Amino acid sequence: MKKCLMINGILTLVIVILSISCGVKPDANGLDQYRRKAGEYYARGEYDKAVAEYYKLLKADEKDTRTYWQIADCFEKLGEADSAITYYEGAIVYNARDIAAYERIADVYYQLGDNHESMAWYDRALQIGYISSDSYVRLANIHQGWGENAYAEKYYKLALAGDSLSAEAYYGLGAIDLMLGDTLLATVNIQKAFDIGQSSVAAFWLGRIAANSSDYNKAIKMFDKCIELEGKTKLAEQAYQLKMQLAAKLKMNEK
Numbered sequence: 001m002k003k004c005l006m007i008n009g010i011l012t013l014v015i016v017i018l019s020i021s022c023g024v025k026p027d028a029n030g031l032d033q034y035r036r037k038a039g040e041y042y043a044r045g046e047y048d049k050a051v052a053e054y055y056k057l058l059k060a061d062e063k064d065t066r067t068y069w070q071i072a073d074c075f076e077k078l079g080e081a082d083s084a085i086t087y088y089e090g091a092i093v094y095n096a097r098d099i100a101a102y103e104r105i106a107d108v109y110y111q112l113g114d115n116h117e118s119m120a121w122y123d124r125a126l127q128i129g130y131i132s133s134d135s136y137v138r139l140a141n142i143h144q145g146w147g148e149n150a151y152a153e154k155y156y157k158l159a160l161a162g163d164s165l166s167a168e169a170y171y172g173l174g175a176i177d178l179m180l181g182d183t184l185l186a187t188v189n190i191q192k193a194f195d196i197g198q199s200s201v202a203a204f205w206l207g208r209i210a211a212n213s214s215d216y217n218k219a220i221k222m223f224d225k226c227i228e229l230e231g232k233t234k235l236a237e238q239a240y241q242l243k244m245q246l247a248a249k250l251k252m253n254e255k
Contacts, residue, residue, distance in 0.1 A: 031060055038070070047074040065091040065098065072104065081108050099125045103135045115142045133163035140172055149176050167197025174205070183209060200229035204239055216246045 038053035054071045057064060072087035085108055091101045106121035122139050125131045131139075140155035153176055159169040174189035187209050194202035207222035223243040230236040 031057060042070075042074065045077075047077045050074050063094045065095050065101075068094075069101070076108065081112055084108055097128050099128050099131060102128070103131055106135065107138065110138050110142075115145065118142065130162070133159045133166050133169070136162065137166060137168045137172065140169070144172060144176065149179065152176060165196050167193045167199060167202070170196065171199060171202050174202075178205070178209075183212075198229060200226045200235065203229060204235060207239065207242065211242065211246055216250050219243075220246050220250075 034053045034056045038050045038057070041047070041050035041053065051071055051074045054067050054074070057067045058071075061067075068087045068090040072084045072091070075081075075084035075087060085105050088101045088105045088108075091098050095101070102121050102125035106118045106125065109115075109118035109121060119139065119142055122131060122135055125135070136155045136159035140152045140159065143149075143155065144152035153173065156169045156172045156176075159166050163169075170189045171193035174186045174193060177183075177186035177189060187206070190202050190205050190209070193199055194206060203222045203226040207219045207226060210216070210219035210222060220243050223239040223246075226239040227236045227243075230239070
């Protein structure tokens, strides 16, 4: 099935390139105008109109990888994942070592919840060279979701090697530490995640850890922070319920 999908994607891309290359080429003097108009439409959020202008640029040069990227980005903004992937693939056709394009395709699949396809594209990027810190985090998240903690830990650490301020990587490591029963190391990593990113989820788990250690004042403080950051959500409601239970315990201890 995946092989068929890949073949269909290649055929679609070939058709797109052929359709762009056919017809009258725009005057070279008008290229700057097309790109300027496309940028203006993009800035206003009129992505469909921006795409129409970028198409004119591809008629002049169907090998312009920057324009493929810009069209793909517009389709992402429009929520048209398949078209976005097609144009990122277009950039790869003319630059097979465009690691960032492989990553963007992987990101699109990741956002769609297709973890297998996402991982396949991250792996292709890795065959060329180093990927971004955010990509390592997403790759780690996939492995962690599959219960492959050793791989997840490896990729979270690679993410931190590229970006020592990756809150998501620290939180991922902390979550693994919790699963392995290392509360001390989990606290260190999740605290770093909170300090860097002010994450409501990190605040919640710091509250849980503190509550389990009978540090009720700290737990209440972290639950309050979670509620403040999260707003009206199920996580905030859960934090509120735990906070009220701890407040009752503190009141009982004062008697």
